[in-house]
Amino acid sequence: MERTGQTLLTGAPRGTRDILPSQSGSWQWLEHQLRHTCRLYNYREIRTPVFEHTELFLRGIGDTTDVVSKEMYTFNDRGGRSLTLRPENTAAVVRSVVENRLLGDLLPVKLYYIGPMFRYDRPQAGRFRQFHQFGVEALGVDEPAIDAEVLLMAASLLDRLQLSGVMLAINTIGCGLCRPGYRRSLTCYLDGCVDRLCGDCRRRYRTNPLRVLDCKREECHMVTRSAPAITEQVCTQCREHFTAVLELLAASNQAYTVDSRLVRGLDYYNxxxxxxxxDRLGAQSTLIGGGRDDGLVAELGGQPTPAVGFAAGIERLLLAMEINHCLPTVAERPEVLVLPIGRAAKTTALTLAEELRGRGVACDLVFGERSLRSQLRLADRLGVYVAVLIGDQELAAGRVVLKDMTGKEQITLPAAECADKIEQILAKRSV
RNA sequence: GUGGCUGUGGUGAAGUGGUUAACACGACGGAUUGUGGCUCCGUUACGCAUGGGUUCGAUCCCCAUCAGUCACCCCA
Known part of the structure; x- marks a missing residue:
């Protein structure tokens, strides 16, 4: 219970991490790829609050799901409202769509989001308490083509990230009309072999028998191997929808595996x-997960509206790219470093740096009393192209020294011409 | 919520129940006074996660806590 002050002050909360300067470049790069893909597919960004009324998630995700029943960060605010840090963003997006009447004539409404989510889980490889999701939601269209487009978008995203070795597993879990029937026949089947199931499954085959299908334990796998497959038992409409989606994927040369065991843990899917x-990520191997959630809009008080979407884990994407050695290292560095030699040069150095920045040149200057040698070392480490040396001699003569850090040459020129010359040098570099 | 493994300086990482806790990298400073990337030299641990306990004495033994990690579970 008691934690030392030191731990409290110097340790980030469990399951959270800082994104340090050495990593933020990768994050920005990834975010750019995500946004660009959205642009290509005509998805527009929506930003919703990081906390919502707890009720929203209870209704939207389902109060018996693990996410809601044991993983939410819920608290009361000073006004006595029960609020919850969003564990995912689909419910909030739909809430906003309904609240702001975004569903007009122009359908589908295609939205994307990116941001932090919160789940009180035990931290593990690829799993954090604060993590980030990118996701899309297309609302208002029922036809299989939009399912396929969403799938293809996810695939092209992975492709853009050069993530090879990613497998697409797809399934249909029916709709509100046919799933209950399947559920019954599955329960019925499982009734006959409860004693062969693992402890967890014995418990949940009553509450949510579908979950037994994706249990990892061998004994359960054996039992469900000959269980009725949902793909065989959904209603005609669902079956036709599913085969249409598969055909569209095939027509687009998108590889997939139908996995009749694939079940989602959130209530809104259908x-x-x-x-x-x-598979090289460890236990948390899902990079992107999604599907249809046709009932959600109505569940949250809107007109019945079909919807499809997916969510991707940013940390997992980054982790996978690292494992795959395809994560670009983007290190931003200044182009120019100004070196004041001695106190007297400080003013000129600062002024010059400002002038360069005003011209759009990324520029830094050295602070503190450092020897010329150490200042040059700094310039070298930063990887700047040009160092500007300003010492007493230069000051007296109204000149500065421009040193090309990529070679050995340096020139002395009037301070007034310095900025022009630097622009020339940099322009030559970028050609 | 359950279980396994782990916890030494900014990082990687040796090490022993008993005076000054290796080494490497990094960082900082220097190698004749104003010049980098190589080289060389020097400096760099409120003392070994925190709190108890065992002991004449623990960083090394025990317990608890916290944290990290992996798996279950769950999911992105």
């Missing part, structure tokens, strides 16, 4: 469900 998996 019909098409899918996962993009990367």
């Amino acid at each position: 019909r098409t469900t899918f996962e993009f998996k990367f």
Whole structure:
């Protein structure tokens, strides 16, 4: 219970991490790729609050799901409202769509989001308490083509990130009309072999028998191997929808595996469900997960509206790219460093740096009393192209020294011409 | 919520129940006074996660806590 002050002050909360300067470049790069893909597919960004009324998640995600029943950060604010840090963003997006009447004539409404989510889980490889998701939601269209487009978008995203070795597993879990029937027949089947199931499954085959299908334990796998497959038992409409989606994927040369065991843990899913998996990630191998959630809009008080979407884990994408050695290292560095030699040069150095920045040159200057040698070492470490040396001699003569850090040459010129010359040098570099 | 493994300086990482806790990298400073990337030299641990306990004495033994890690579970 008691934690030392030191731990409290110097340790980030469990399951959270700082994104340090050495890593933020990768994050920005990835975010750029995500946004660009959204642009290509005509998805527009929506930003919703990081906390919502707890009720939203209870209704939207389902109060019996693990996410809601044991993983939420819920608290009361000073006004007595029960609020919850969002564990995912689909419910909030739909809430906003309904609240702001975004569903007009122009359908589908295609939205994307990116930001932090919160789940009180035990931290593990690829799993954090604060993590980040990128996701899309297309609302208002029922036809299989939009399922396929969403799938293809996810695939092209992975492709853009050069993530090879990702497998797409797809399934249909039926709709509100046919799933209950399947559920019954599955329960019925499982009734006959409860004693062969693992402890967890014995418990949940009553509450949510579908979950037994994706249990990892061998004994359960054996039992469900000959269980009725949902793909065989969904209603005609669902079956046709599913085969249409598969045909569209095939027509686009998108590889996939139908996995009739694939089940999603959030209540709002129906019909098409899918996962993009990367097996070298460890236990948390799902990079992207999604599917249809046709009932959600109505559940949250809107007109019945079909919807499809997916969510991707940013940390997992980054982790996978690292494992795959395809994560670009983007280190931003200044182009120019100004070196004041001695106190007297400080003013001139600062003024010059400002002038360069005003011209759009990324520029830094050295602070503190450092020897010329150490200042040059600094310039070298920073990887700047040009160092500007300003010492007493230069000051007296109204000149500065420009040193090309990529070679050995240096020139002395009037301070007034310095900025022009630097622009020339940099322009030559970028050609 | 359950289980396994781990916890030494900015990082990687040796080490022993008993005076000054290796080494490497990094960082900082210097190698004749104003010049980098190589080289050389020097400096760099409120003392070995925190709190208890065992002991004449613990960083090394025991317990608890916290944290990290992996797996279960769950999911992105």
